[in-house]
Amino acid sequence: MKKFYLLTVFVIFSSCNMKISTEQAYQSSHQEMIYAIKNVNIIPMTTKNTVIKNATVVIKEHKIYSINKSIPKNATIIEGKNKWLIPGLIDMHVHTLSDGTPFVMYPTKGPLVSFNTQYNMTPYIANGVTTVFELGARPEHIGQRNEIIRGDVIGPRIALAKVIGGNKSNLTAKTPSDGRNAVRFAKEEGYEFIKVYTWLNEETFKAVVDEAEKQNMKVVGHIPVAFKGKQAKDFFIPNFGLIAHAEELSKQTDNYSYKKAQEFARLAKENSTWLIPNLSNMVAIEQQAKSLQNIENLLGFKYVHPLMQNKWLMSNSYHGVSDDLIAYYKELIDFHILIVKAFKEAGVPMVAGTDAGISGIVLGFSLHEELKLLVEAGLKNAEALASATRLGAQWLGIDDKIGTIEVGKFADLILLNENPLEKISNTSKISSVFVNGKWIDRNKIDTMLSDVENWNNDNKEKFDWKELLNSLKN
Numbered sequence: 001m002k003k004f005y006l007l008t009v010f011v012i013f014s015s016c017n018m019k020i021s022t023e024q025a026y027q028s029s030h031q032e033m034i035y036a037i038k039n040v041n042i043i044p045m046t047t048k049n050t051v052i053k054n055a056t057v058v059i060k061e062h063k064i065y066s067i068n069k070s071i072p073k074n075a076t077i078i079e080g081k082n083k084w085l086i087p088g089l090i091d092m093h094v095h096t097l098s099d100g101t102p103f104v105m106y107p108t109k110g111p112l113v114s115f116n117t118q119y120n121m122t123p124y125i126a127n128g129v130t131t132v133f134e135l136g137a138r139p140e141h142i143g144q145r146n147e148i149i150r151g152d153v154i155g156p157r158i159a160l161a162k163v164i165g166g167n168k169s170n171l172t173a174k175t176p177s178d179g180r181n182a183v184r185f186a187k188e189e190g191y192e193f194i195k196v197y198t199w200l201n202e203e204t205f206k207a208v209v210d211e212a213e214k215q216n217m218k219v220v221g222h223i224p225v226a227f228k229g230k231q232a233k234d235f236f237i238p239n240f241g242l243i244a245h246a247e248e249l250s251k252q253t254d255n256y257s258y259k260k261a262q263e264f265a266r267l268a269k270e271n272s273t274w275l276i277p278n279l280s281n282m283v284a285i286e287q288q289a290k291s292l293q294n295i296e297n298l299l300g301f302k303y304v305h306p307l308m309q310n311k312w313l314m315s316n317s318y319h320g321v322s323d324d325l326i327a328y329y330k331e332l333i334d335f336h337i338l339i340v341k342a343f344k345e346a347g348v349p350m351v352a353g354t355d356a357g358i359s360g361i362v363l364g365f366s367l368h369e370e371l372k373l374l375v376e377a378g379l380k381n382a383e384a385l386a387s388a389t390r391l392g393a394q395w396l397g398i399d400d401k402i403g404t405i406e407v408g409k410f411a412d413l414i415l416l417n418e419n420p421l422e423k424i425s426n427t428s429k430i431s432s433v434f435v436n437g438k439w440i441d442r443n444k445i446d447t448m449l450s451d452v453e454n455w456n457n458d459n460k461e462k463f464d465w466k467e468l469l470n471s472l473k474n
C-alpha cells in the first residue's frame, strides 16, 4: 500500500512537472503574438450590451488586454472595419466522438476505432464554438482536453459532466447509497459536473442531486422516467440546475398546453433550474424521420466522421417510422416552442445546446441552427446570443473568464462580417476566430476544414457501423 502511495505521488509529481514545462513552451512561443483589431464594432454581450463602434481591441497573452487604448508596437494589425466582434460561442450540450469501445484489452489491444482529436475539434473552431459542455464525459474526453490545453490541438474549452444512471459504460446507481458513491467517484476522477440520467429511480435521483451539492458539483441532465405520472414539483428540486433538453419536460406529460409549459417554468424559476431548449435536436429527429436526404443535406455533413456518416445514413433509428409518429414529432416541436415562450415569460435563463454528435446534429454547425430556432421560438437576437455566450459561462461558473468581451477575459472571440443583432443567422458569417488568444484567420479555417473533408473522403470506405457492431458481438 505504501509503495503504491509513493508511486502515485511520483507519477503525479512528474506529470505536474511535464505539464508546467509544456505549458511554458506553448506560452513562450505564443507570447510574441500580440494582435490589435482596429475599427471594429464590439457586441460585448454584457448585461447592458452597449455596442462599442469603431473600437480597437488588443489581444495579448491569451486575453483581451485593452479596448480603445494604444496599440503596442509589435502588434499584428487586423482590420475590423464594418465587422462585428462577439464572444466565442458555447454549446452547452455536446457528445464529441472519442476513442475506445467496450471490451478493449490494454495494453495489447487498443480501441476498436480511434479518432484524430484535431479533426474532431475543427468543426467547433470553424464555427466559432470556443467552449463546449460534454454531457457524456469519459476519461478519453479528459485526454482530448489535455491535448488542447497543451497546445497540440486547436480546440474549445471543455467542461465535463459524468453520467450517473445510464447504462453500459456510464455509472449505474440503483440505490441512494450507490448514487452518492457514484458522485464521489466522479469527483475523484476529475469531472466537474454530474449528469443525471433517465434510468435513476426517484430516491436515487434525489440522493445524487443532494450528494452533488455536498461535493460542490452542479447537476445537469434528464428527468428520470420514474417521475412520469407524478407531479412536476417532485423532480424540480434545488441543485438540479439544468435540464438537458426541453424534450425531458414533454416526456413527463401528455398535456402539451401553454398552461402546462407555464407550470414547468414556474417550478424551474422557484428551484433555479435552467433549461437547454435543444430545439435543433427535435427538428433533426423529425427531419431524418421524414427523409434521409435531409441528413445528407445537413450543413457540414461532409465534416462528420465517416463512421458516423455511415451510422446516420445506414442505421438510422428515427427513419422509417410511421406517419403518426412523424406527426407526433411535429407536436413535440410545437410544445418545445411553447416551453421556450413560457420560460422566457417566467424569466428562467435558457442556454443554447444542441446534442451535437448524435444522429443528425453536426458539431459546431448545429449551434448556429439552434440560435435561429431560438429566435423563431420568440427570443430576441440578443437573447439568443446571450444564451450561447454570457449565460452559458455563468451556469458553468466561468463568467469571470469568458462569455463577454471585457478587458481581462480570455480572448475567445468571433469576428463576423455582418451584424448578428440585426439577423441571427449572421453568426455564421465568420471572418476569423480567436481561440484562447490564438488567431485563426479565414484561410486557416478553410484549410482546417478541407483537411477533415479530404481525410473523410479518403477513408469513407473503411468505416461501416453495422460491421463494427458485429465485430463487437464476436
Ligand SMILES: [Zn+2]
Pocket: 093, 094, 095, 135, 244, 355
Ligand atoms: Zn445528449
